[in-house]
Amino acid sequence: MLTFPIEEALTFDDVLLLPQKSDVLPHETDVSSYLTPNIKVNIPLVSAAMDTVTEHRLAIALAREGGIGIIHRNMSIEDQMREVEKVKKAESGMITDPITIRPNQSVKEALEIMSIYKISGVPVVDEENKLVGILTNRDLRFIHKKDYEKPVYEFMTKAPLVTAKEGISLDEAIDILQKHKVEKLPVVDDEGRLKGLITIKDIVKRKKYPNACKDSAGRLRVGAAVGVGPDTMERVKALISAKVDVIVVDTAHGHSVRVLETVEKIKGEFPQVDVIGGNVATAEAAEDLIKAGADGVKVGIGPGSICTTRIVAGIGVPQITAISKCAEV
Known part of the structure; x- marks a missing residue:
């Protein structure tokens, strides 16, 4: 055995x-x-x-x-x-690769993107990634379904926008957001190309979840x-x-x-x-x-x-x- x-x-x-x-x-x-x-x-x-x-x-x-x-x-x-x-x-501290949309894309596409990623707005950029506007829930609040096929540029908040330069600190970003009473701060380079996005929502979450x-x-x-x-x-x-x-x-x-x-x-x-x-x-x-x-x-x-x-x-x-x-x- x-x-x-x-x-x-x-x-x-x-x-x-x-x-x-x-x-x-x-x-x-x-x-x-x-x-x-x-x-x-x-x-x-x-x-x-x-x-x-x-x-x-x-x-x-x-x-x-x-x-x-x-x-x-x-x-x-x-x-x-x-x-x-x-x-x-x-x-994110700063979103380095934010979701973006082109000005000629439809409002319907923008709404789908915002729904998928659960975001309240998207920067609008051209073919060279230069910031030309921003589309937020505020811009779309009273839109009708018949307008869903219309291009984003008809409803977006157009440039010039409140922006920040690369290398901005979080404290400086908070000051700009508070001063201009905006919730999203696009970060651009010297040629106006989008490099990132800082949002008040992320700053609030950072304080709420310190660990x-x-x-x-x-x-x-x-x-x-x-x-x-x-x-x-x-x-x-x-x-x-x-x-x-x-x-x-x-x-x-x-x-x-x-x-x-x-x-x-x-x-x-x-x-x-x-x-x-x-x-x-x-x-x-x-x-x-x-x-x-x-x-x-x-x-x-x-x-x-x-x-x-x-x-x-x-x-x-x-x-x-x-x-x-x-x-x-």
Whole structure:
């Protein structure tokens, strides 16, 4: 009869933290950590890349509180890219690539753009990206449906507009917005080309959510999941073009050759992008992912309260033990 050594393994319900003497007050507590060497989160919360959990609404809400959401991959490449864009454009110190429209486009197109990105206005630029006007909800407030096919230039607020030069500080921008009683401040270069957009809404959000998880440009951070299928690299390229912060190679069994190859390929083609691999539950798996180039390892096979992996397949490791083993690598 074959015998196997059975080790004791623990999950979260099996342990309690031992209270100790502390001189730290609750409001002084710092629970910030690093998702990857390049991505800091101010609260240690990452949402699951599940189609019933994370799309742009949760990702925005979580990033504002200091965590990060991972957009699920059960959608087309274009739809997932759009979800990432919605998070990245939700707020910013200065929007460096604002959504724009041409003066000859229809009002209907402008309304569709504003609805998709949930914005209240768009700068209007010509073929050389020079600012010629701005179209806001205020300009369209009393418009009739019969006017939807008319060009934007008939309704936009035309130049000259209140603008700012490149390099303006946030405090200077606030002074200009308050002085002229406007909500949007286009940033232009010396030739009048649009270089960015500062909005009062973003400034208010910055004060309301001081612990938000943001990138160096002041945009909310967001991740996105990919698989190991034939369209993976196409999906990765699209997500990177949408300014995604981290790619998660997300599979039920992360310790597989296809996952390792995918992580290695992504890091080889896009070394500037952080990549997380998973799901795994052993030190050997964590080590192989790290060797493949992963910037982070997603630990956990079947630990969720609604997950049936361990019940159906009889596979997994209790979560505290799994984390402990992987952390030893």
